[in-house]
Amino acid sequence: MFSGKSLRPRRTLYLGAALIGAIFGLLWHRHEFSISSTSTGPFLGRIFQLSKTGIPNEQPYRAQIFSRDPMVIYIRSFLHKDEIDHLLRLAEGNYQQSKVYRGFDEKPINLEIRDSQSAHIDRSDPVVRRIEKRAMEFQGWRGPDTVIEPPTIQRYAVDGFYSYHFDWDPSLTGEGGNRITTFNVYLVGDCTGGGTNFPYLERPNDARWCDVIECTEEGMDGYQGVTFKAIPGSAVFWENMHPNGSTHEGVYHAGLPVKSGVKVGLNIWSWDKSWKSPDVEAVMG
Numbered sequence: 279m280f281s282g283k284s285l286r287p288r289r290t291l292y293l294g295a296a297l298i299g300a301i302f303g304l305l306w307h308r309h310e311f312s313i314s315s316t317s318t319g320p321f322l323g324r325i326f327q328l329s330k331t332g333i334p335n336e337q338p339y340r341a342q343i344f345s346r347d348p349m350v351i352y353i354r355s356f357l358h359k360d361e362i363d364h365l366l367r368l369a370e371g372n373y374q375q376s377k378v379y380r381g382f383d384e385k386p387i388n389l390e391i392r393d394s395q396s397a398h399i400d401r402s403d404p405v406v407r408r409i410e411k412r413a414m415e416f417q418g419w420r421g422p423d424t425v426i427e428p429p430t431i432q433r434y435a436v437d438g439f440y441s442y443h444f445d446w447d448p449s450l451t452g453e454g455g456n457r458i459t460t461f462n463v464y465l466v467g468d469c470t471g472g473g474t475n476f477p478y479l480e481r482p483n484d485a486r487w488c489d490v491i492e493c494t495e496e497g498m499d500g501y502q503g504v505t506f507k508a509i510p511g512s513a514v515f516w517e518n519m520h521p522n523g524s525t526h527e528g529v530y531h532a533g534l535p536v537k538s539g540v541k542v543g544l545n546i547w548s549w550d551k552s553w554k555s556p557d558v559e560a561v562m563g
């Protein structure tokens with residue numbers, strides 16, 4: 279079956295296929311980045327459609343498990359620099375004083391809890407859609423009941439902060455679902471202070487993390503646990519629930535006060551409409 283004779287024609291075939299692949303790849307690459315809006319025919323036109331923002335469609339991010347319980351994954355280069363610029367442009371003019379979530383209907387401004395500006399961004403924008411898709415794929419889609427919430431951008435000026443909280447809603451136990459995952463993405467980190475602190479996370483026993491988390495006493499500034507630095511393009515992803523669906527207290531976190539400069543972040547939250555607290559499920563049988 280594997281005689282030399284029958285291999286030779288296949289080798290020619292492979293070589294031919296590789297050559298065609300290489301030429302096609304080159305064309306694709308060139309057009310991804312440089313195609314203009316001139317008429318390109320249906321096929322190249324489609325390639326142009328996919329990349330008309332000029333930003334590459336795929337972003338080569340690098341994900342690493344930071345903690346297994348709770349599940350926290352650090353993602354370097356989750357966003358391309360051009361995507362960040364684009365998001366910031368979309369948000370410009372839409373910022374309003376951030377409100378504090380207190381159940382579905384009540385969202386007061388409370389400067390004791392949170393002082394930042396929030397902006398909703400247009401979800402029909404192709405870059406926003408691509409980022410939402412990236413987030414969905416990253417977490418493994420999770421079926422039709424899991425949806426991405428409208429993404430919001432938060433901007434913190436000097437003294438801006440968001441005090442300790444959970445992203446999941448403790449008042450929900452059954453109907454309506456809950457927020458099951460968070461991507462806390464940094465867009466601008468031209469600041470001192472302003473890290474994201476998780477008091478109950480354990481600092482890894484490995485200095486290679488020190489480029490993205492505070493490792494010195496001065497950097498920790500008296501806070502406990504782990505503080506992620508605001509590094510533009512990076513994301514901290516975490517699961518808000520234990521694998522059995524119960525809410526996880528280990529993901530308590532805060533946006534620490536900005537001491538100088540500006541910090542801007544993007545929240546990508548996922549809501550599972552069919553989530554139910556396992557305690558409630560146990561009681562109801």
Ligand SMILES: O=C(O)CCC(=O)C(=O)O
Pocket residue numbers: 432440445462472473474475531532533534543545
């Ligand atoms: O700004 C941060 O570092 C945290 C933001 C946050 O926790 C939130 O918006 O829910």
Ligand SMILES: [Fe+2]
Pocket residue numbers: 443444445531
């Ligand atoms: Fe949060």
